Amino acid sequence: MMSQLYSKLIGSLALPWVSVLTHSNFWQLYQRLRRDSFREACAPSRDEQLDRLQELLRFAYGHVPFYRERMDALGLPPKSIRSFEDFSRLTPTTKADIAANFPDRLTASEQTYKPWRYVSTSGTVERLTVIQDFRKRDLVRATQLLALDSATGYQPGMRYMEIPPDICRNVCGVADTVEPGVFGYFLEHAWARKLTDPEVVSNLRGMIERQLIYRLKLLPSFGAEGLVQQPATLDQYLQQIDNYRPHVLKALPAYLYLLALHMQERKLPPPRITGGLMPMGSSASPHMKAVIESAFGRGVHEDYGCAELGAIAAECGSKQGLHPFAGLFFVEIVRNGNAVRDGQLGRVLITDLYNYAMPLLRYDIGDVGILRRDPCKCGLPGDRLEIHGRLQDCLVAGDGDVVTPDRLTDLMIERSDVLGFQLELRDRRQAFLQVVPRNGKTANLDEIRKLMRDLLGSQLEIQARHVPTVLPEPGGKFRLVKNASAANGIL
Numbered sequence: 001m002m003s004q005l006y007s008k009l010i011g012s013l014a015l016p017w018v019s020v021l022t023h024s025n026f027w028q029l030y031q032r033l034r035r036d037s038f039r040e041a042c043a044p045s046r047d048e049q050l051d052r053l054q055e056l057l058r059f060a061y062g063h064v065p066f067y068r069e070r071m072d073a074l075g076l077p078p079k080s081i082r083s084f085e086d087f088s089r090l091t092p093t094t095k096a097d098i099a100a101n102f103p104d105r106l107t108a109s110e111q112t113y114k115p116w117r118y119v120s121t122s123g124t125v126e127r128l129t130v131i132q133d134f135r136k137r138d139l140v141r142a143t144q145l146l147a148l149d150s151a152t153g154y155q156p157g158m159r160y161m162e163i164p165p166d167i168c169r170n171v172c173g174v175a176d177t178v179e180p181g182v183f184g185y186f187l188e189h190a191w192a193r194k195l196t197d198p199e200v201v202s203n204l205r206g207m208i209e210r211q212l213i214y215r216l217k218l219l220p221s222f223g224a225e226g227l228v229q230q231p232a233t234l235d236q237y238l239q240q241i242d243n244y245r246p247h248v249l250k251a252l253p254a255y256l257y258l259l260a261l262h263m264q265e266r267k268l269p270p271p272r273i274t275g276g277l278m279p280m281g282s283s284a285s286p287h288m289k290a291v292i293e294s295a296f297g298r299g300v301h302e303d304y305g306c307a308e309l310g311a312i313a314a315e316c317g318s319k320q321g322l323h324p325f326a327g328l329f330f331v332e333i334v335r336n337g338n339a340v341r342d343g344q345l346g347r348v349l350i351t352d353l354y355n356y357a358m359p360l361l362r363y364d365i366g367d368v369g370i371l372r373r374d375p376c377k378c379g380l381p382g383d384r385l386e387i388h389g390r391l392q393d394c395l396v397a398g399d400g401d402v403v404t405p406d407r408l409t410d411l412m413i414e415r416s417d418v419l420g421f422q423l424e425l426r427d428r429r430q431a432f433l434q435v436v437p438r439n440g441k442t443a444n445l446d447e448i449r450k451l452m453r454d455l456l457g458s459q460l461e462i463q464a465r466h467v468p469t470v471l472p473e474p475g476g477k478f479r480l481v482k483n484a485s486a487a488n489g490i491l
Contacts, residue, residue, distance in 0.1 A: 165476025
């Protein structure tokens with residue numbers, strides 16, 4: 001009851017004043033998207049979406065050298081793009097394009113929506129920096145909150161907990177230090193007469209937002225031990241979650257999965273969570289999701305986004321896929337450069353309709369997915385998106401089909417003798433498999449090799465061995481499948 005009252009006070013009093021004092025429009029944007037325009041955000045008419053796309057194209061052609069030269073080279077000026085089919089003739093923007101042309105050739109020649117800000121991605125494979133304008137900044141915050149609300153019913157003022165990836169030991173500083181309380185920090189710097197220092201003002205603003213508005217509590221990442229954690233460590237995490245009683249628990253899928261397995265094996269009661277669980281950094285495979293939901297007794301709700309674009313799509317209560325925010329993004333699925341059929345796997349391309357500081361047109365985000373066009377049970381019109389992992393982690397089956405990392409992950413972790421693994425393809429004929437046994441067992445490597453060859457082809461030579469753990473990548477996320485054999489040519 002007190003939590004609901006606190007949330008109402010935050011929404012009716014605190015956030016409107018924050019908007020006035022910080023000149024941010026995100027709270028008003030969120031309320032409009034949630035109350036009046038959620039249907040518009042997810043399912044605008046095709047004409048409305050095309051109008052927004054054509055406006056962006058005209059701006060990019062007139063103000064961004066990279067896109068003007070690309071459109072001219074293709075003989076594709078904005079006035080010739082009268083349909084989505086015309087737009088699909090534009091070459092996708094790759095991460096290599098961004099790295100080679102950032103910032104001068106990719107940013108607008110005039111700052112239409114000032115100020116601009118730099119945003120860096122953590123990246124499973126590579127890191128990028130992009131620029132967003134203030135309008136895009138507010139939309140990012142509004143849609144991130146919209147995704148939380150759509151998936152779990154979260155509102156500011158409710159308790160929110162995250163277990164971020166291991167990169168935050170260096171970036172966020174949560175592993176070895178605990179953020180001080182906002183009131184103690186204020187009094188300490190007031191006594192020292194430093195409340196006007198820019199760094200102190202910035203720290204206070206962030207602490208007020210995290211601690212008082214979002215009530216965000218960060219737990220340290222699982223750290224250098226990777227996939228193998230001591231039972232006492234997992235007990236401590238579960239106790240901290242139970243003590244805080246968050247509405248939302250958001251963590252890497254591997255973290256949620258390890259906690260769930262620990263609860264199942266020890267027959268432990270789930271920690272108290274009032275809303276739901278959300279993977280961060282990547283989606284959970286179907287088997288992971290089933291284990292997590294069974295152990296925690298709460299639903300696993302997906303959203304989809306990235307640092308360079310913000311929240312792109314979110315689940316509704318029906319959990320039949322992700323509803324893209326089609327009023328804000330144009331989402332395509334392509335295979336070998338062509339649009340795919342309904343339900344067919346392909347590369348995900350995203351066009352951000354609202355960032356005029358650094359437009360991203362047909363951005364090849366590096367993921368593979370499916371668009372489904374049949375109606376959702378929730379009644380919301382428009383396509384539904386399924387994300388099936390990173391393109392660079394996809395493999396080719398013996399029959400020529402594409403094997404997604406989710407499919408391979410479930411093939412391995414559904415086994416009772418496997419806790420985790422990492423498969424690395426050096427070329428199309430040779431693979432190295434590391435297997436982390438479960439519960440002190442010895443995994444049957446011969447049987448696993450046979451399973452792999454049945455799926456990936458009998459010509460594949462697999463060198464398999466037991467390892468004590470699998471460590472995260474430098475970006476903090478886990479890559480269970482690595483394909484160095486021209487993964488970009490798969491789709």
